[in-house]
Amino acid sequence: MSDSRATPSTPGGGNRPNGSGAASPALAEAAEIAAGYAFEGPALDLGALLWDGRCRPDARVRVPLSVLNRHGLVAGATGTGKTKTLQLVAEQLAAQGVPVFLADVKGDVSGLCAPGEPGDKVTARARDVGQDWEPRGFPCAFYALGGIGTGIPVRATVTSFGPLLLAKVLQLNRTQEQSLGLIFHYADSKGLELVDLKDLRAVVAFLASDEGKAELRTVGGLSTATAGVILRALTAFEAQGMADFFGEPEFDTAEFLRTADDGQGLVSVLELPGVQDKPVLFSTFLMWLLADLHHDLPEVGDLERPKLVFFFDEAHLLFKGASKAFLESITQTVRLIRSKGVGVFFVTQTPRDVPADVLAQLGSRVQHALRAFTPEDEKALKATVRTFPRSAYDLEETLTGIGTGEAVVTVLGETGAPTPVAVTRLRAPQSLMGPVAREELERAVRESPLYERYAQAVDRESAYERLAASREAAPAAPAGAKAPEKASGKAGGGSVVEQVVGSGMFRSLLRSVGTQLGREITRSVFGTARRRR
Numbered sequence: 001m002s003d004s005r006a007t008p009s010t011p012g013g014g015n016r017p018n019g020s021g022a023a024s025p026a027l028a029e030a031a032e033i034a035a036g037y038a039f040e041g042p043a044l045d046l047g048a049l050l051w052d053g054r055c056r057p058d059a060r061v062r063v064p065l066s067v068l069n070r071h072g073l074v075a076g077a078t079g080t081g082k083t084k085t086l087q088l089v090a091e092q093l094a095a096q097g098v099p100v101f102l103a104d105v106k107g108d109v110s111g112l113c114a115p116g117e118p119g120d121k122v123t124a125r126a127r128d129v130g131q132d133w134e135p136r137g138f139p140c141a142f143y144a145l146g147g148i149g150t151g152i153p154v155r156a157t158v159t160s161f162g163p164l165l166l167a168k169v170l171q172l173n174r175t176q177e178q179s180l181g182l183i184f185h186y187a188d189s190k191g192l193e194l195v196d197l198k199d200l201r202a203v204v205a206f207l208a209s210d211e212g213k214a215e216l217r218t219v220g221g222l223s224t225a226t227a228g229v230i231l232r233a234l235t236a237f238e239a240q241g242m243a244d245f246f247g248e249p250e251f252d253t254a255e256f257l258r259t260a261d262d263g264q265g266l267v268s269v270l271e272l273p274g275v276q277d278k279p280v281l282f283s284t285f286l287m288w289l290l291a292d293l294h295h296d297l298p299e300v301g302d303l304e305r306p307k308l309v310f311f312f313d314e315a316h317l318l319f320k321g322a323s324k325a326f327l328e329s330i331t332q333t334v335r336l337i338r339s340k341g342v343g344v345f346f347v348t349q350t351p352r353d354v355p356a357d358v359l360a361q362l363g364s365r366v367q368h369a370l371r372a373f374t375p376e377d378e379k380a381l382k383a384t385v386r387t388f389p390r391s392a393y394d395l396e397e398t399l400t401g402i403g404t405g406e407a408v409v410t411v412l413g414e415t416g417a418p419t420p421v422a423v424t425r426l427r428a429p430q431s432l433m434g435p436v437a438r439e440e441l442e443r444a445v446r447e448s449p450l451y452e453r454y455a456q457a458v459d460r461e462s463a464y465e466r467l468a469a470s471r472e473a474a475p476a477a478p479a480g481a482k483a484p485e486k487a488s489g490k491a492g493g494g495s496v497v498e499q500v501v502g503s504g505m506f507r508s509l510l511r512s513v514g515t516q517l518g519r520e521i522t523r524s525v526f527g528t529a530r531r532r533r
Contacts, residue, residue, distance in 0.1 A: 034059035036419040044092040047426040048129040057130025061424040065305040067412040068343040076368020081405045087429040094138045099265040102311040107273040111432030113140040125428040136430040139260035140267045146244035149274030154251040158194035162527035170233045179226045192463040196247040199463035204231045248458045253292045283317035291526040297340040307341035315346040316353035329526045331357045350380045363412035391421035
């Protein structure tokens with residue numbers, strides 16, 4: 001019954017053979033669609049064509065490896081099979097030597113490392129699509145943001161994370177975002193390395209204090225009131241337990257480009273169940289990972305196969321409430337990273353979740369079923385249909401009628417031209433469709449060669465520690481002596497940080513450190529920066 005709802009609409013209802021015994025126009029059209037996916041080079045097998053209520057295993061729907069750096073979209077309502085599609089594509093990329101990065105929001109993708117379990121449903125699906133199914137696991141590495149959860153800890157320094165992404169995490173408005181950028185510029189110019197949040201808080205506290213007013217005037221465009229708002233946002237952010245995500249050792253995103261000893265691509269899985277209640281944080285961290293890759297990788301142009309395919313799950317969270325500058329940076333990063341051999345697939349519910357400027361850059365589409373229960377759903381359905389090329393299908397009917405594990409597909413062919421729209425029954429993943437046992441996951445993390453490198457957080461000397469050292473080194477005032485006036489530049493009766501940063505020794509430190517390091521910090525599209533390793 002579910003297949004018949006995917007029946008294409010053809011002129012004159014010509015789905016039956018004509019009187020001469022020749023193939024009907026509908027069958028000819030099906031053959032034309034199938035021919036659009038007959039590529040000569042290496043390709044991923046997505047599944048088989050659904051046509052006239054039947055699955056046609058001889059008509060394979062594929063996507064060439066050579067175009068996967070042109071980005072893509074996997075969309076569909078909850079429960080329609082998006083996660084299994086990610087798993088299917090990740091398996092085939094790994095098997096062909098292409099590294100993969102994906103985020104595991106719900107904790108059910110870890111099964112990629114273990115062989116799948118045979119069963120009646122898998123057998124029926126494999127028979128329908130002409131798949132020679134065998135259980136198989138794939139090489140995986142597991143990570144966790146800030147070490148919260150099971151995985152190798154992924155941290156970023158505040159300096160490298162940059163002002164635009166941090167403003168998104170702190171949920172600052174446009175004016176506050178610009179002001180935070182000025183604070184980063186000040187810290188960069190003075191050589192104050194912002195490793196963790198307390199470093200940034202120390203600098204902001206100084207600029208917001210009476211002692212820092214002279215320095216504040218050199219920043220330009222930053223008011224004391226706005227600096228105070230940012231300081232309060234940072235304090236609240238730390239109070240929520242967010243400090244663990246920032247610090248050292250900072251994760252090197254080049255680790256995502258590794259292959260296994262047998263030549264298979266390594267699947268890097270970022271485990272997010274431990275932070276799934278902090279969606280803005282993890283979605284912004286995903287963008288940092290992508291921006292960091294863009295910052296570090298060299299230009300390579302179009303390759304026969306990508307260096308990495310990056311799946312950006314829950315993409316709507318990244319764009320929700322984003323400033324204009326933030327959206328412009330996303331668009332530019334997505335556009336430029338293609339020439340560095342990285343393909344990005346956004347995973348979300350509807351194409352409307354992705355800004356038009358980003359959507360226009362996506363070459364491959366796997367659209368699972370949509371629901372139309374409300375007027376808003378109906379509007380989203382119509383908008384989705386308009387984003388597809390003209391096709392033989394009634395896409396409004398098809399997108400509400402296809403079953404779980406079926407999708408409407410169009411990709412770029414080897415020449416860069418879009419393929420015909422094909423309703424597709426997708427292949428069954430070969431790995432375990434569900435999470436592995438916790439003990440097995442923990443063992444895989446501990447046995448990783450990266451575990452010792454990143455497991456233990458390091459709190460080395462940086463801005464905050466230097467300020468504390470300056471205060472301790474300052475000579476104590478004689479007993480009974482009157483405290484110097486604030487106007488003299490000495491410490492007053494403020495906080496410890498204010499006393500330290502207001503001292504002459506601190507100003508001397510700013511000059512000396514700034515001379516050595518200030519020129520070394522350069523920032524890319526997102527204002528991200530990469531320290532020397």
